[in-house]
Amino acid sequence: MLRDFKFWIAMAVFQAFFGFAVFAITRDYYQPKQQPTVRAHPATLNPSASSWQGINESDISQLAPDVLGDAGAQSPGKISRQADEFFARRQYAQAAESYKRLLDFDSQNSEVYNNLGLTLHYLNRSDEALRYLNEGVALDPSNQRIWLTLGYVNSQLGNTEQARSALDKASTIGDNESIRQSALRMLDELP
Numbered sequence: 056m057l058r059d060f061k062f063w064i065a066m067a068v069f070q071a072f073f074g075f076a077v078f079a080i081t082r083d084y085y086q087p088k089q090q091p092t093v094r095a096h097p098a099t100l101n102p103s104a105s106s107w108q109g110i111n112e113s114d115i116s117q118l119a120p121d122v123l124g125d126a127g128a129q130s131p132g133k134i135s136r137q138a139d140e141f142f143a144r145r146q147y148a149q150a151a152e153s154y155k156r157l158l159d160f161d162s163q164n165s166e167v168y169n170n171l172g173l174t175l176h177y178l179n180r181s182d183e184a185l186r187y188l189n190e191g192v193a194l195d196p197s198n199q200r201i202w203l204t205l206g207y208v209n210s211q212l213g214n215t216e217q218a219r220s221a222l223d224k225a226s227t228i229g230d231n232e233s234i235r236q237s238a239l240r241m242l243d244e245l246p
Contacts, residue, residue: 131160138170147177165195169204176208184208199229203238215245 129137138153154171157164168191175184188205191198206221222245225238 131157134160142170142174145177147174150174151178163194165191165198165201167191168194169198169201172201172208173204176211181208181212185212197228199225199231199234202228203234203241206238206241210241210245219245 134153134156138150138157141147141150141153151171151174154167154174157167158171161167168187172184172188172191175181175187185205185208188201188208191201192205195201202221202225206218206225209215209218209221219242222238222242226235226242229235
């Protein structure tokens with residue numbers, strides 16, 4: 056009888072170790088798959104770039120009462136903050152829609168074109184991204200950040216000469232040293 060007891064104890068210990076071994080080997084299979092990490096170049100997105108800070112809905116409704124109507128229950132400042140939050144959470148589709156809504160309020164804001172272009176690039180809509188970035192550059196050729204973003208997107212797409220031209224421009228205009236250094240680093244990394 057003692058032999059049967061030892062046999063079953065040994066069998067229980069074996070089963071426990073075997074179960075842990077199977078679990079350890081297969082647990083990676085059952086863990087949720089992570090989305091590929093897409094990181095913005097630190098200097099390409101300007102999170103508080105909007106000129107909408109401090110503007111509220113009543114200001115807009117006084118300036119253009121027909122713009123808001125019933126559907127426009129949000130101020131440009133609020134939309135700008137939401138867009139930046141969507142971008143930070145990698146919810147690029149919602150961020151792009153929010154940035155497009157901002158263009159309805161001010162189609163001359165090159166920072167919105169910059170942020171929209173970068174967002175569209177992360178949505179793999181790079182042709183559209185380049186179109187918006189080039190429109191933003193045409194609106195404000197002195198905007199150092201949009202030149203950096205244009206260079207970054209072109210470098211990611213393999214458009215080396217366009218990237219070099221845009222990054223060279225970003226490194227020579229404007230007074231933001233962080234953007235200048237980013238542009239110079241990216242220029243050094245080009246083939």
